[in-house]
Amino acid sequence: MSSTMTKPDTSLWDQQRNKIVSKKGGWFVGDGIYCHGYDMMDELVGKVSYMQVVMLNATGRLPERHVADWFEAVHICLSWPDSRIWCNHIGALGGTMRASAVASTVAGVLATDSRSYGIKPLKEGVAFIQAAMASLKGGLSVEAIVVNECEKHGGKPYIMGYARPIAKGDERVLAMELVAKNLDFSDGEHLKLAYDIDRELLARFNEGMNINGYMSAFLSDQHFTPEEVYRICATLVASGVSACYVDMRDRPAETFLPLRCDDIDFQGKPHRTL
Amino acid sequence: MEKRQHQKATSRNDVFADKITTRIWEEVPSKGNPYIAASHRCHGYDLLELMQQKSYVEMFYLLFRGNLPSSDECQLLEQLMVGLINPGPRHPATRAAMNAGVGKSDPQNVLPIGLIIMGGEHLGAGAVEDAIRFMRKHYKEDPIETAETMLTELAEQRPQEGDWYIAPGFGSHFSGIELMPSQLASVLAKLPGSGSMLEWGERFSSALNKEGMGWLTVGVAAAVFADLGFHPRYGAGLFQLLSAPGLLAHGMEQANKPITAMPFVSDSAYVIDYD
Numbered sequence: 001m002s003s004t005m006t007k008p009d010t011s012l013w014d015q016q017r018n019k020i021v022s023k024k025g026g027w028f029v030g031d032g033i034y035c036h037g038y039d040m041m042d043e044l045v046g047k048v049s050y051m052q053v054v055m056l057n058a059t060g061r062l063p064e065r066h067v068a069d070w071f072e073a074v075h076i077c078l079s080w081p082d083s084r085i086w087c088n089h090i091g092a093l094g095g096t097m098r099a100s101a102v103a104s105t106v107a108g109v110l111a112t113d114s115r116s117y118g119i120k121p122l123k124e125g126v127a128f129i130q131a132a133m134a135s136l137k138g139g140l141s142v143e144a145i146v147v148n149e150c151e152k153h154g155g156k157p158y159i160m161g162y163a164r165p166i167a168k169g170d171e172r173v174l175a176m177e178l179v180a181k182n183l184d185f186s187d188g189e190h191l192k193l194a195y196d197i198d199r200e201l202l203a204r205f206n207e208g209m210n211i212n213g214y215m216s217a218f219l220s221d222q223h224f225t226p227e228e229v230y231r232i233c234a235t236l237v238a239s240g241v242s243a244c245y246v247d248m249r250d251r252p253a254e255t256f257l258p259l260r261c262d263d264i265d266f267q268g269k270p271h272r273t274l
Numbered sequence: 275m276e277k278r279q280h281q282k283a284t285s286r287n288d289v290f291a292d293k294i295t296t297r298i299w300e301e302v303p304s305k306g307n308p309y310i311a312a313s314h315r316c317h318g319y320d321l322l323e324l325m326q327q328k329s330y331v332e333m334f335y336l337l338f339r340g341n342l343p344s345s346d347e348c349q350l351l352e353q354l355m356v357g358l359i360n361p362g363p364r365h366p367a368t369r370a371a372m373n374a375g376v377g378k379s380d381p382q383n384v385l386p387i388g389l390i391i392m393g394g395e396h397l398g399a400g401a402v403e404d405a406i407r408f409m410r411k412h413y414k415e416d417p418i419e420t421a422e423t424m425l426t427e428l429a430e431q432r433p434q435e436g437d438w439y440i441a442p443g444f445g446s447h448f449s450g451i452e453l454m455p456s457q458l459a460s461v462l463a464k465l466p467g468s469g470s471m472l473e474w475g476e477r478f479s480s481a482l483n484k485e486g487m488g489w490l491t492v493g494v495a496a497a498v499f500a501d502l503g504f505h506p507r508y509g510a511g512l513f514q515l516l517s518a519p520g521l522l523a524h525g526m527e528q529a530n531k532p533i534t535a536m537p538f539v540s541d542s543a544y545v546i547d548y549d
Contacts, residue, residue, distance in 0.1 A: 169281030261303035268297035269318035
């Protein structure tokens with residue numbers, strides 16, 4: 001149908017003008033505040049954890065308390081106050097520049113929309129283990145899954161969730177295993193597969209599973225999609241960024257890794273005239 | 275739960291650079307204080323000389339491309355900069371800046387708020403890189419044939435409702451052909467500095483018109499950036515830069531008004547529908 005011949009159908013937008021149809025909730029003055037079908041003041045405040053509400057808002061489902069507690073613990077694992085970490089570094093620069101705590105923290109959080117670290121690799125990790133599970137159920141062996149994935153990267157063990165950058169081994173996996181045990185979780189099929197992949201990679205490359213791989217498999221066993229994990233974790237690094245901001249905000253300005261002119265290695269064109 | 279054995283965490287001892295390197299900017303230290311620069315140079319040119327002898331657009335091009343533009347390139351970039359200076363008050367990114375303004379957010383946050391929303395993949399900066407790559411991939415093809423092929427092969431992907439973006443930088447908007455991008459492209463394509471991307475895009479867009487689609491603003495920007503030789507990955511940021519003045523202007527215009535100066539949807543028009 002040629003739209004040059006007929007009047008364009010703008011009804012999709014016309015129906016939304018001057019009104020909001022929310023699938024999430026809202027505030028009606030004098031009546032109440034509603035969140036995914038719950039009365040927030042009567043049913044959520046003081047009765048569920050903050051992390052449960054974060055997950056409710058991100059997924060539309062109120063998780064059981066122990067799932068939210070696990071998620072809260074993994075937030076601690078994935079954000080710590082070391083200003084060398086890229087997102088934290090931005091927070092520290094905000095502190096030394098006297099940007100606000102909000103702006104600096106948001107800037108650091110924004111940096112984690114990254115191909116190399118932060119939340120997007122986590123999304124890829126969840127997608128990988130769920131695809132690997134589908135392959136396993138389709139008859140592929142763990143060995144074949146590993147070989148196929150490594151072949152995509154020139155035979156190297158670059159599987160999202162395994163072979164941690166910067167360091168080998170990941171102390172956070174052990175910490176989260178203990179959290180899971182204390183919260184009475186048992187290993188699900190994705191986690192069992194992740195451990196099998198871990199064993200295969202250790203045997204072939206001496207590389208193992210990192211926190212991304214563990215978290216991706218655990219959350220897959222809890223039936224989260226990659227996009228849901230990404231949305232829940234949107235502000236995953238906020239606390240570490242804030243810490244690094246505060247560290248530098250409370251010191252004299254521009255004292256965070258100050259640079260002399262010759263600390264920059266200029267490799268461009270020599271002086272020239274117009 | 276089975277107890278697992280784990281590798282002990284050890285450093286890979288990756289080798290990181292000792293210093294930040296750059297080919298863009300040189301700061302020559304002063305004699306008395308190594309933190310104070312005596313002169314600044316951009317790709318070898320002294321900043322003070324540039325300031326006195328070159329326009330902002332020439333300087334902008336030099337900063338990103340490493341050399342000063344020809345007069346034709348300068349004219350093309352400048353006209354695009356004028357054309358994209360304001361996404362307009364209906365654009366979601368501008369509205370974000372206006373909301374920040376009327377909400378009395380710190381003034382220094384107004385522009386970043388608008389720019390973050392402008393980074394979106396729907397007709398925002400997040401769509402520019404793909405549009406550049408699309409045109410670079412197809413510009414040696416006959417644009418009419420490419421359009422016909424895509425219209426045929428992708429016909430089943432046409433959404434039941436909403437717009438169809440048949441290719442990055444091209445599609446419908448509010449069920450119709452966007453007029454301003456087409457007019458911008460038409461003007462820009464006549465300039466001596468315009469190149470094969472803009473020319474190809476003009477013909478591709480025309481071939482889509484019969485199906486109610488054409489240029490989108492991000493497509494026009496992408497074509498010009500490509501013709502000027504900018505790397506696709508620069509596209510998003512350049513698009514944000516060019517739209518920044520309008521975002522800030524509209525945001526600050528609202529900042530001096532009471533919070534009631536913008537609509538707040540009434541309870542009667544706010545509907546909760548959990549499906």
